[in-house]
Amino acid sequence: MKLVICAGTATTGKTAVLRGVVPRLQKRGLAVAFLKIDVQFAEEDELFAREFSIPTRKVYSGELCPDHCNVMVLGEALQWAERGGADVLLVETAGLCLRCSPYVDGGLGIVVVEATSGMNLPRKIGPMLSLADIAVVTKIDRVSQAEREVFRARIQDAAPTVRVREVNALYGIGIDPLVDHILATADVGDKLLLRGNPPVGTCTICVGKKEIGWQSHFGVVRALDNQTFYRGE
């Protein structure tokens, strides 16, 4: 089965892009399954089930970062999609933690960014952009051609190996080349590995310590004037 992981910060147009992708994959004879991973609210599963009659699911990551949640559930999700007879599993994830990437070796990694999001965005989203295969730029109808091209340059500067695809997701413009990329992606193997290196250490805030100030924390910490250092046993 082919695996496509589509990440991007809130309201960039991930769902709008995938709504263009699904019918085009179906037209090429592929059976599609859809999984949405979000922190606390999502209704894409109902939308895609209703609109395209495909198997869909959602997972709330809650306490976990969505990318970590993705690592936990993806293996079983592929089995679920397989049982449902799918040829492609599309995963839409919020990708909120900008330190790790949600992409998997052997799958296709797509990051969705908006043309309207400001020229520094490509520098701010780290591995979510640099480890992707394709950066889809949505909302090109909202900016001038010059601005669209400068935004492309900013993406290429931050992530030289990523292919840039510009789309107007509302009208499905620019979606066809994306579908060609998916069709050209090989099936994933049995053993799946996360792309890139996850961030170091576990943080004590994540496990519930609320005191402000590094003096109250252990493990990898940092002070205002220092780089991170290790505190504790």
Next chain:
Amino acid sequence: MALHRSESALIEEITILAGHGRDGTPDGIDRLDLRMGDVVSVVGRTGSGKTTLINDIELFANGNTPTGRTILINGRTPPPEYRDDPACNPIALITQHTTFLSDLPVAEFLHIHARIRHTPVAAEGAVERTLTFANELTGEPISLSSQMTELSGGQTRALLIADATIICDTPIVLLDEVENAGINRSRALELLRGYRKIFIFVTHDPRIALLSDYRIVLKDGRIDQVLHTDAGERDLAPIVCQFDDMLSHLRDLIRLGHRVTRSDVASVDVEKRT
């Protein structure tokens, strides 16, 4: 990349193959070939699909836009490089947008744009020339250190026109309602006409329409007809220009805080242009 600026400059013709209007009625012509050097207007009421038509051209539509139209360049399907590499894109489009969202200074924006369009900046001073061109069209001058987001609607338009002409310097230029931005329109037309390109003006302005070789008329999202400027209209053009100059003269006086009198209407020399 296989193509370069010089090769994309070998464009002789764009073809629009018919699509359909909003209700599915086919365009009124099967195909329309626009040749190098043509100056074309796109006219029609608000909402008739003018912007949509030039967007089709800029997107190299191949039946995948809401209109179902197809665009050919030199009679063939345009290569994917045109869309994937701005340095190969033979089209510059000046959209109706009158604001920038870019949080960048003007100089940096223009330098990045020149880099991705492969325009040599150092030798030819392209960035400075772009600014000079833009400032010929605006009232209050733009400076290279302004933030893009601070520019007014008219300054934004002026900069986009200058950027398209000097930095993009493409063989095909599409302009969406240049007249609406409060820029110096006559100067813009004069400067633009110094270049041999295919110009497509979306316009509500009779002066621009009559200076074109022909005009594409849109109705309900479809191409209704194509009207070539006839001899009578050509004779009329200078008179329309005089009216227009008179109105710009009045507009300028009012903008600068002066009073206007009957003599300002008479002051336009009717013989000057004929």
